[in-house]
Amino acid sequence: MNHPEAESRAAAQADPQAESRALAALGALAHAQRLRLFRALVVAGLDGLTPGVLAERLEIARNTLSFHLKELAHAGLVTIEQQGRNLVYRADFARMNELLGYLSEHCCQGGVCEIGPGSCVTGSSC
Amino acid sequence: MNHPEAESRAAAQADPQAESRALAALGALAHAQRLRLFRALVVAGLDGLTPGVLAERLEIARNTLSFHLKELAHAGLVTIEQQGRNLVYRADFARMNELLGYLSEHCCQGGVCEIGPGSCVTGSSC
DNA sequence: AAAATGGTTCAACAATTCTTGTATTATTGA
DNA sequence: TCAATAATACAAGAATTGTTGAACCATTTT
Numbered sequence: 085m086n087h088p089e090a091e092s093r094a095a096a097q098a099d100p101q102a103e104s105r106a107l108a109a110l111g112a113l114a115h116a117q118r119l120r121l122f123r124a125l126v127v128a129g130l131d132g133l134t135p136g137v138l139a140e141r142l143e144i145a146r147n148t149l150s151f152h153l154k155e156l157a158h159a160g161l162v163t164i165e166q167q168g169r170n171l172v173y174r175a176d177f178a179r180m181n182e183l184l185g186y187l188s189e190h191c192c193q194g195g196v197c198e199i200g201p202g203s204c205v206t207g208s209s210c
Numbered sequence: 211m212n213h214p215e216a217e218s219r220a221a222a223q224a225d226p227q228a229e230s231r232a233l234a235a236l237g238a239l240a241h242a243q244r245l246r247l248f249r250a251l252v253v254a255g256l257d258g259l260t261p262g263v264l265a266e267r268l269e270i271a272r273n274t275l276s277f278h279l280k281e282l283a284h285a286g287l288v289t290i291e292q293q294g295r296n297l298v299y300r301a302d303f304a305r306m307n308e309l310l311g312y313l314s315e316h317c318c319q320g321g322v323c324e325i326g327p328g329s330c331v332t333g334s335s336c
Numbered sequence: 337a338a339a340a341t342g343g344t345t346c347a348a349c350a351a352t353t354c355t356t357g358t359a360t361t362a363t364t365g366a
Numbered sequence: 367t368c369a370a371t372a373a374t375a376c377a378a379g380a381a382t383t384g385t386t387g388a389a390c391c392a393t394t395t396t
Contacts, residue, residue: 103242103245106245107240107241107242107245110236110239110240110245111240113236113240113313114233114236114237114239114240115233115353115354116229116233119229119232119233119236122316123316126316134372134373135372135373135374136371136372136373145355145356146372146373146374147355147356147357147358147373147374147375148354148355148356149373150373150374150375151354151355151374151375152354154374168363168364168372169362169363169364169371169372169373170363170372170373171372171373171374180313183313184310184313184314187239187306187309187310187313188310190248190249190252241383241384260342260343261342261343261344262341262342262343271385271386271387272342272343272344273343273344273345273346273385273386273387273388274384274385274386275343276343276344276345277344277345277384277385278384280344281383294342294393294394295341295342295343295392295393295394296342296343296393297342297343297344
C-alpha cells in the first residue's frame, strides 16, 4: 500500500462500472459531429460555450445539436450550467481523463512494452 | 526543431486523416463485445489469439465474432496472420497509441491544466 | 479423395441511431 | 402582458449497425 499510483490503478480496475462508463464515452465520441463538438468545448476550456454559439460555429441545426449535446452529457463528458436564458456547456476533463486512464491500462497490459520503449503514450509502466 | 515531442505532436495534428482514424477506432471500441475482444487480444500480447479460442472464451457465435473482428481490423486496431488453417489476431498497439495520443492532445488543450496538476493522464504538457 | 476442422461470407431480419420538422418551455425586454 | 430569444422535447422517417442461419472456402487428417 505504499505506491499511490498502483493503488489508484487497482481501484480504477476494481470499479465494476468503469467499463460501462468507458463504453458510454467511446460511443459518445465515435461520431464526427460530437467529436468536433467536444473538441470545441475542450478548446473553449473553463469558459464553456452556449448551444447557440456552437450551432453557428459548427453549422449544425439547433435541434440536432441539442440531441448530440445531450448524448455527450449523458456519457458524462460535458457539464451544463444555466446562465440566464443561456446554457453553458463545458467539457468534463475529469471524465475524459478517466477514459484515457481506462484505455491506457488496456493498452499497456500484457505486451506493448515488449514492442519497444516509448510506444505507450503514458510511459507509466513501460 | 529541437523538441522532438512537440514535433511529433505537430505532425500528428497536421495529419489530415488523424481525425478519421480516431473516429474509426472510437467506433470500433464503442461496443461491449468488441471492447472485450480487444482487451483479450491486448492481454494475449504478441502471441495473439485465434477466432476459435476467442469464440469459446467470450461465448460469441463464430459468425458474429468474425463480423466484429473484421470491424476491429477495418479500424486498424488488430492485425491478422494466417498460420496453417488458423488465423492469429493481434492487437495493434501502435494504432491504439495513436488513438491515445489523439485523445490526449484534445484533452490537454486549452484548459485542463488550469483545473489541477495531475489531472491529465499523460502529464506531458501540463 | 473424403471427412473434419477453422473460419469467413452472404442475405434477411432486428435493433439502434440519426435527422428533421414542429411544438413546447423558460427567460428577457419593451 | 406581449413579443422575442434560447434552447429542448417529441414523433416519424431514414440510415446505419448488429445478429442469425445457411452456405461456402481453405487446410489438415485419415
